[in-house]
Amino acid sequence: xxxxxxxxxxxxxxxxLIGGVVLALVADLLKHEPLRxxxxxxxxxxxxxxxxxxxxxxxxxxxxxxxxxxxSAGDRLRVVVEVQNQSVVPLPAAAYADTIxxxxxxxVGGVLRAIGSRLHPREGRRRSRIAYGLSELRRGIQTVGxxxxxxxxxxxxxxxxxxxxxxxxIEVWPSIRDVAALEIPAQREGIETEVALGHAGEAxxxxxxxxxxGDAMRRVHWRATARVGxxxxxxxxxxxETVARxxxxxxxxxxxxxxxxxxxxxxxxxxxxxxxxxxxxVFTTHPAEDIxxxxxxxxxxxxxxxxxxxxxxxxxxxxxxxxxxxxxxLPPKHTPLVYVGIVRDEPAATELxxxxxxxxxxxxxxxxxxxxxxxxxxxxARFDHAGWRVVAMDASxxxxxxVRP
Numbered sequence: 001x002x003x004x005x006x007x008x009x010x011x012x013x014x015x016x017l018i019g020g021v022v023l024a025l026v027a028d029l030l031k032h033e034p035l036r037x038x039x040x041x042x043x044x045x046x047x048x049x050x051x052x053x054x055x056x057x058x059x060x061x062x063x064x065x066x067x068x069x070x071x072s073a074g075d076r077l078r079v080v081v082e083v084q085n086q087s088v089v090p091l092p093a094a095a096y097a098d099t100i101x102x103x104x105x106x107x108v109g110g111v112l113r114a115i116g117s118r119l120h121p122r123e124g125r126r127r128s129r130i131a132y133g134l135s136e137l138r139r140g141i142q143t144v145g146x147x148x149x150x151x152x153x154x155x156x157x158x159x160x161x162x163x164x165x166x167x168x169x170i171e172v173w174p175s176i177r178d179v180a181a182l183e184i185p186a187q188r189e190g191i192e193t194e195v196a197l198g199h200a201g202e203a204x205x206x207x208x209x210x211x212x213x214g215d216a217m218r219r220v221h222w223r224a225t226a227r228v229g230x231x232x233x234x235x236x237x238x239x240x241e242t243v244a245r246x247x248x249x250x251x252x253x254x255x256x257x258x259x260x261x262x263x264x265x266x267x268x269x270x271x272x273x274x275x276x277x278x279x280x281x282v283f284t285t286h287p288a289e290d291i292x293x294x295x296x297x298x299x300x301x302x303x304x305x306x307x308x309x310x311x312x313x314x315x316x317x318x319x320x321x322x323x324x325x326x327x328x329x330l331p332p333k334h335t336p337l338v339y340v341g342i343v344r345d346e347p348a349a350t351e352l353x354x355x356x357x358x359x360x361x362x363x364x365x366x367x368x369x370x371x372x373x374x375x376x377x378x379x380x381a382r383f384d385h386a387g388w389r390v391v392a393m394d395a396s397x398x399x400x401x402x403v404r405p
Contacts, residue, residue, distance in 0.1 A: 004122060005162045013046035013157035020044070037085070046157040053158050058151075061087040062165040066144055073175040076135040079144055082137040083112065083164065086128040091115040093204050094151040096130060102142035108132050112149060139174050139260060139315055141291075143167035173315045174267040177401055182363065182391055184272045184338070208232040242303060244278035245271050247330065247355075248296065249341040250288045254319045258342045258367050258395040264344070265365050265393065266340040267314040270307065273336070277303050282310060285341075286324045286351070290316035297327065332358030343368040343376040348383070356387035364388040 009017065020043025027036035065080045081098065085091050097109040114167040115123035134144075149162040210232060224232035248266045266282070273280050284297045296313040329351040330337075338358035341348065343366055356362035364383045368376035373394075380390045393400050 005057055005160055007050065007057075007158060007160045009046055009050060010152065010156055010159045013050070016046045016157060016396045017043050026208055049153055049155060049157045053153070053160060056087065056089045058089070058091050058160070058162060060084065060149070060162060060164055061086055061247070062147060063098070063134070063147060064165055064168055066168055066170060070171045070173060071137065072173050073135060073139045077137070078131065078133050081130040081147055082127055083115065083130070083147075085115040086118050088117050088119055090117045090120070092151060094149045096146060097148045098130065100134065100142070100144055102138040102140060103134055104136060104210070137170070137172045139172050139263065141316070142170045142172050144170060165235070170314070171315060173311050175264045176271050177264065177268045179265070179268045179272050182269065182365065184269060184276070184363070197219065208234060230270050242277065242279050243333070244273040244280055244336040245330070245333070245338070246273070246280065246282045247337065247339045248282065248284050248317070248327060249339075250284040250286045250317065250320050251326070251342070251344070252286065252320050252322045252324055253344070254342050255369055255395065258369055259319055261340055261393065261395045261400050262340050262367050263314055263317060265367070267311060268312075269340065270310065274301065274303065274307055280310070283330055284317070284327065286320035286326055288318055288320040288324070290318060292316060330355055334358065334360045336361045337363070339364045341366055343372050343379050345372075345375070353382060353386035354390070362388045363391065365391050365393060367395050368392045
């Protein structure tokens with residue numbers, strides 16, 4: 001990648017130029033030739049330095065490596081920037097600043113050592129390397145770069161700022177944490193149904209097997225038993241309900257820290273359910289389009305499919321707009337349901353509480369802040385009374401993941 005440079009006179013340069021011109025004018029009035037000569041020389045110094053900088057600008061190329069290119073919020077990544085000089089003029093030591101978004105600091109800076117010209121016999125002297133690590137990046141699409149170099153000539157008369165390279169994109173997915181403390185169901189739920197291979201009503205076509213200790217007598221198939229001479233029972237197949245649901249609170253006006261924790265919890269629960277072999281479905285309480293015009297709502301991922309698509313949507317999801325209305329309640333399904341909600345001034349809707357009645361198991365993770373502890377207790381009691389198993393998390397705590405039932 002090439003460089004864009006801006007060359008300017010410094011305050012010292014302007015001072016030399018103006019001071020030299022004034023000195024030359026005063027000397028001309030006084031008819032003092034040596035003094036006029038000194039003024040001209042002083043005024044010429046910044047001009048000459050500036051012209052040399054214009055004629056011989058630095059020709060720099062940059063190669064940036066960021067790894068990994070996709071990280072989870074809170075993980076650490078490493079940035080390596082290599083600057084190479086393509087000019088016949090060496091580059092003196094310069095201050096650098098590499099710009100960053102989504103981090104606590106807006107840039108990482110330091111001093112880039114001097115780089116020899118492209119004619120330098122040692123290849124290592126024709127380039128210089130910058131390396132640093134980044135952690136605690138915020139969820140979302142973040143960028144690293146461009147790199148800015150600032151160089152002031154030896155006389156301090158000119159200042160050159162070079163912008164090198166383009167911004168490189170980094171995808172920061174939500175932080176995935178261990179959610180064992182939430183006691184996510186470890187086995188799929190299911191019902192047993194008889195397997196009929198023939199036409200409806202033809203009992204003789206029902207598949208049978210030999211009787212095993214513990215089989216219910218109601219399952220004995222007497223016609224098959226008489227034909228075979230040994231106890232036979234109707235063959236049953238276990239139809240596992242493999243779908244689990246995650247419901248994320250995206251109502252408007254959420255506290256930033258609480259919403260970020262909610263997204264991380266929902267993504268972590270989603271990952272856990274996927275690892276347990278569930279097909280997963282994710283829903284949101286309010287419609288919330290992300291910067292790509294997509295939504296997290298109603299994405300279904302089979303157990304054998306990676307979660308890349310849904311995790312990207314978790315990466316970009318934001319609270320709904322202020323005028324957004326709640327989405328229709330989920331249709332009942334006898335499956336595990338995990339609701340990740342944020343405690344607010346207004347109580348949760350009755351339709352939300354009633355979802356527990358139709359779910360196979362219902363877990364509500366309620367996230368509060370220090371300011372609404374009493375509200376959180378009352379809300380937890382409402383969910384518990386409606387049949388939810390409730391877990392509380394405090395977004396303002398030093399370690400919010402220290403959950404309590």
